[in-house]
Amino acid sequence: xxxxxxxxxxxxxxxxxxxxxxxxxxxxxxxxxxxxxxxxxxxxxxxxxxxxxxxxxxxxxxxxxxxxxxxxxxxxxxxxxxxxxxxxxxxxxxxxxxxxxxxxxxxxxxxxxxxxxxxxxxxxxxxxxxxxxxxxxxxxxxxxxxxxxxxxxxxxxxxxxxxxxxxxxxxxxxxxxxxxxxxxxxxxxxxxxxxxxxxxxxxxxxxxxxxxxxxxxxxxxxxxxxxxxxxxxxxxxxxxxxxxxxxxxxxxxxxxxxxxxxxxxxxxxxxxxxxxxxxxxxxxxxxxxxxxxxxxxxxxxxxxxxxxxxxxxxxxxxxxxxxxxxxxxxxxxxxxxxxxxxxxxxxxxxxxxxxxxxxxxxxxxxxxxxxxxxxxxxxxxxxxxxxxxxxx
Amino acid sequence: xxxxxxxxxxxxxxxxxxxxxxxxxxxxxxxxxxxxxxxxxxxxxxxxxxxxxxxxxxxxxxxxxxxxxxxxxxxxxxxxxxxxxxxxxxxxxxxxxxxxxxxxxxxxxxxxxxxxxxxxxxxxxxxxxxxxxxxxxxxxxxxxxxxxxxxxxxxxxxxxxxxxxxxxxxxxxxxxxxxxxxxxxxxxxxxxxxxxxxxxxxxxxxxxxxxxxxxxxxxxxxxxxxxxxxxxxxxxxxxxxxxxxxxxxxxxxxxxxxxxxxxxxxxxxxxxxxxxxxxxxxxxxxxxxxxxxxxxxxxxxxxxxxxxxxxxxxxxxxxxxxxxxxxxxxxxxxxxxxxxxxxxxxxxxxxxxxxxxxxxxxxxxxxxxxxxxxxxxxxxxxxxxxxxxxxx
Numbered sequence: 214x215x216x217x218x219x220x221x222x223x224x225x226x227x228x229x230x231x232x233x234x235x236x237x238x239x240x241x242x243x244x245x246x247x248x249x250x251x252x253x254x255x256x257x258x259x260x261x262x263x264x265x266x267x268x269x270x271x272x273x274x275x276x277x278x279x280x281x282x283x284x285x286x287x288x289x290x291x292x293x294x295x296x297x298x299x300x301x302x303x304x305x306x307x308x309x310x311x312x313x314x315x316x317x318x319x320x321x322x323x324x325x326x327x328x329x330x331x332x333x334x335x336x337x338x339x340x341x342x343x344x345x346x347x348x349x350x351x352x353x354x355x356x357x358x359x360x361x362x363x364x365x366x367x368x369x370x371x372x373x374x375x376x377x378x379x380x381x382x383x384x385x386x387x388x389x390x391x392x393x394x395x396x397x398x399x400x401x402x403x404x405x406x407x408x409x410x411x412x413x414x415x416x417x418x419x420x421x422x423x424x425x426x427x428x429x430x431x432x433x434x435x436x437x438x439x440x441x442x443x444x445x446x447x448x449x450x451x452x453x454x455x456x457x458x459x460x461x462x463x464x465x466x467x468x469x470x471x472x473x474x475x476x477x478x479x480x481x482x483x484x485x486x487x488x489x490x491x492x493x494x495x496x497x498x499x500x501x502x503x504x505x506x507x508x509x510x511x512x513x514x515x516x517x518x519x520x521x522x523x524x525x526x527x528x529x530x531x532x533x534x535x536x537x538x539x540x541x542x543x544x545x546x547x548x549x550x551x552x553x554x555x556x557x558x559x560x561x562x563x564x565x566x567x568x569x570x571x572x573x574x575x576x577x578x579x580x581x582x583x584x585x586x587x588x589x590x591x592x593x594x595x596x597x598x599x600x601x602x603x604x605x
Numbered sequence: 606x607x608x609x610x611x612x613x614x615x616x617x618x619x620x621x622x623x624x625x626x627x628x629x630x631x632x633x634x635x636x637x638x639x640x641x642x643x644x645x646x647x648x649x650x651x652x653x654x655x656x657x658x659x660x661x662x663x664x665x666x667x668x669x670x671x672x673x674x675x676x677x678x679x680x681x682x683x684x685x686x687x688x689x690x691x692x693x694x695x696x697x698x699x700x701x702x703x704x705x706x707x708x709x710x711x712x713x714x715x716x717x718x719x720x721x722x723x724x725x726x727x728x729x730x731x732x733x734x735x736x737x738x739x740x741x742x743x744x745x746x747x748x749x750x751x752x753x754x755x756x757x758x759x760x761x762x763x764x765x766x767x768x769x770x771x772x773x774x775x776x777x778x779x780x781x782x783x784x785x786x787x788x789x790x791x792x793x794x795x796x797x798x799x800x801x802x803x804x805x806x807x808x809x810x811x812x813x814x815x816x817x818x819x820x821x822x823x824x825x826x827x828x829x830x831x832x833x834x835x836x837x838x839x840x841x842x843x844x845x846x847x848x849x850x851x852x853x854x855x856x857x858x859x860x861x862x863x864x865x866x867x868x869x870x871x872x873x874x875x876x877x878x879x880x881x882x883x884x885x886x887x888x889x890x891x892x893x894x895x896x897x898x899x900x901x902x903x904x905x906x907x908x909x910x911x912x913x914x915x916x917x918x919x920x921x922x923x924x925x926x927x928x929x930x931x932x933x934x935x936x937x938x939x940x941x942x943x944x945x946x947x948x949x950x951x952x953x954x955x956x957x958x959x960x961x962x963x964x965x966x967x968x969x970x971x972x973x974x975x976x977x978x979x980x981x982x983x984x985x986x987x988x989x990x991x992x993x994x995x996x997x
Contacts, residue, residue: 372955431921435834436830436832438828438830440827441923442811442827442922442923442924442956443810443925443959444923444925444955444956444959445923446920446953446955446956447827447921448920448921449920449921449953449956450920450921453917454848454951456846456848525845525917526917526921528840528841528844529823529825529839529840529841529917529921530921530922531834531835531837531838531839531841532834532835533836559846559859560844561857563836563838564838564841567835567836
C-alpha cells in the first residue's frame with residue numbers, strides 16, 4: 214500500500230485558497246484543489262485545530278444538513294509593524310488581514326543608531342502586546358521600514374545616507390535575539406506603496422507611490438508585486454537628472470538631480486533666495502498654509518519637475534494609479550497639480566487614458582500599514598506558515 | 606473510503622517541477638511535492654504515457670536496482686513562432702525548451718493587412734511542419750510578435766501606427782480557424798526581451814531589451830516576468846521627451862520625443878541637413894559602415910540621447926543587464942558607447958555597480974525566439990497543459 218502523504222503541501226494549498234477571506238465549503242475546497250474529500254476533511258480539521266481558520270455562516274443547503282464554510286481567522290496571530298523615519302517612529306500591531314489593532318508613535322531620530330532605535334521597537338511592541346492582551350507567542354512576523362536603501366534578502370541597510378551606524382547592520386539578526394520570529398525589512402517608500410495600495414486601491418495591479426519630503430523616492434507595484442530590482446534600488450527617482458537644466462549640486466555628489474531641485478529643502482532654498490524665511494521643508498509647508506503666493510508657485514514648479522520624471526515612469530511602467538504622499542504633497546493640491554500638468558501633456562494617450570494621479574489617502578500611516586502587510590504576506594506564505602504556526 | 610482524487614492538480618504539480626529539464630527520481634518528486642510515493646508513481650506513468658516526460662540516465666544507486674529519473678521530453682510537442690516586422694517576416698518551429706528547429710524568413714510588408722500576412726504564417730508553418738516530419742496535432746501553441754502595441758489579454762493590436770487594417774483585429778480568433786491551438790500575441794520588443802534573455806542571459810531576473818531601428822522601444826523583465834503595465838504600454842520609451850531640448854515634431858503629434866531625435870530616420874535627417882545622402886535608417890547604416898565620420902558622430906549622439914532616458918529607467922527599474930538591438934545598434938558599437946557614456950555618468954553607483962550595457966547577441970532572431978518562448982510558457986503552464994495535451 215501507499216506511504217502516507219506528508220500532508221504539509223496539502224495543508225498549505227488549502228490555506229492559500231482560504232486566506233483571501235472568502236468562506237468556502239469542504240466540497241468547494243475539494244473541487245478547487247483536486248484533493249479527495251476525505252483529505253480535505255482531515256486538513257480542514259488540522260487548520261481548525263491550529264486556529265488558523267474558523268467556521269463562517271452557513272452555505273446554501275443542497276438538501277439535508279447545511280455544509281459548513283471556513284475562512285481565514287484574522288485574529289489567529291498578530292504581526293508587529295514598525296515605520297522608522299528620519300526623526301519619527303511608529304510601531305503597531307496588526308491582524309492577519311493587515312488591519313492595525315494598536316499603534317504608538319513618537320519623535321525618534323534614526324541617527325541614534327540601530328541598537329537604541331530597535332530597542333525602542335521591541336519595547337514598544339511588547340507594550341502594545343500587553344495593552345491588547347496578546348502574548349509574544351501570538352506574533353507571526355515583524356515588518357520594518359527604514360528611511361534608506363535596504364537589501365531585502367538580508368534585511369540590511371546598504372550605504373544609507375541619513376542613517377549613521379546602520380550600514381550593513383543585521384537588523385533581522387538583532388531583532389530575533391529579542392523576538393524570535395521572521396523579520397522583514399524594506400525601505401519606507403516601498404512599504405508605503407504596499408500600505409497605500411491596500412488602504413485606498415486594493416486590487417490595483419499597476420501602482421506607484423511617490424514620496425516627496427526631505428528626499429524624493431518611489432515604490433513600484435507591477436502585476437501586484439512590489440518591484441525591487443537587481444540591487445534593490447528600483448524606484449530611486451530622487452537622483453534622476455531633472456529636465457530643467459539647473460546646475461544645483463546634490464548631496465549624492467552629482468548635479469541637477471530631481472531631489473536637489475524639487476524636495477522640501479530645495480524648495481526652501483528657492484524661497485530663501487527670494488527673501489522669504491524658509492530653511493526646511495516644514496517652513497515651506499507653513500508658508501503654503503499661510504497662502505504665500507511665492508511658496509505656492511515654488512511647490513507647483515516642484516510638481517512640474519517631478520512630473521517630467523514621472524512622464525518617463527508612465528512610459529516605462531504604465532501604472533494605472535500614481536499616489537503622491539510625503540509632507541510636500543500632504544500640505545496642498547499644488548504639488549499634484551504640477552505633476553498632472555506635465556504628465557497629462559507629455560504622455561501618450563493610451564498610457565494616460567486610465568491613469569489616476571492622486572494624493573495619498575493613507576497619509577502618514579501608509580508606511581506602517583505597508584510594514585504590516587510585508588509581515589503578513591510572509592507569515593501566510595507556504596514558507597512562513599511552517600514557522601509561524603509551529604508549536605513553540 | 607475516500608473519493609478518488611481527480612489527479613489533475615497532482616499531475617500538473619509534478620510536471621511544473623520536471624519542466625526545468627533537471628532529471629528527478631520518484632523519491633525526489635515525492636519529497637518535493639509532499640505527494641505519496643504511490644500517487645507519484647501513478648502520475649509519472651501518466652506523464653510517460655502522454656510522452657511529456659522521458660526516463661533519463663540513472664540516479665546514483667542507494668543499493669539494489671538504481672531508481673529511474675525523469676525529465677521533460679522537449680520533442681513531445683512543437684510550437685509555432687512568428688516575428689512579423691514592418692517589412693520582413695519570420696516563421697519558425699521550436700521544441701518545448703524554445704530551441705528553434707526550423708525557420709523561414711522573407712520580405713513581407715505588414716501593411717498588406719492581417720489576412721494576407723497571417724495566411725503567410727499559416728502556410729509557412731505548415732511547410733515547416735512537413736519539412737520536419739511533424740503534424741498539426743503536434744502543435745501545442747502559437748506565439749506571434751507584431752510591430753505595434755498589442756493588448757496581450759485579447760491578442761489584438763491597439764491603434765498600431767504602421768499597421769493599417771490591423772486595429773482591433775482578432776488575431777487569435779482568425780488563427781484558430783486554421784490551426785486550433787492557443788495563440789499568444791505580443792509586441793515585437795516585448796518578445797525580443799524574452800528571446801534575448803533566453804539566448805544570452807538565462808537566469809537574469811532583471812533585464813531590459815532596447816530596440817533602436819525605425820522606432821525606439823523597450824521590453825522589460827522584472828523578477829523574471831515580462832512587464833506589460835496596466836494598458837500594455839510598458840516600455841514605450843520612444844515618446845519620452847528627450848533631455849536635449851530640440852523642438853522636432855514627432856509622428857505621435859508631440860514634440861521633442863526620443864524617437865524623433867534618435868531613431869534611424871531622425872539620424873538620417875540630421876545627416877541630410879549636413880549635406881549627406883541619407884533618407885532612411887539603412888542609409889545611416891551604410892554611411893557608418895563606410896566610416897563616414899559625421900554618421901558615426903550622429904549615431905553616438907543618438908546613443909547619448911537614448912542614454913538620458915535609460916538613466917531614468919535604471920533608477921526606476923534597476924535592471925542588471927540592458928541589451929540594445931535593432932538595426933542602429935547592430936551596425937557598430939558607437940550607439941552603445943553613447944548610451945554607456947551617459948548612463949554610467951548619471952546613475953547612482955549602487956544601481957550601476959553590477960549593470961551591463963551590451964549589444965544584443967541574438968540579433969535578428971531575438972523576436973522569433975521570444976515568440977517561441979511565449980508559446981512554450983503558455984503550453985507548459987497548468988492552464989495550457991490541459992489544452993495542449995488533451996486528445997484531439
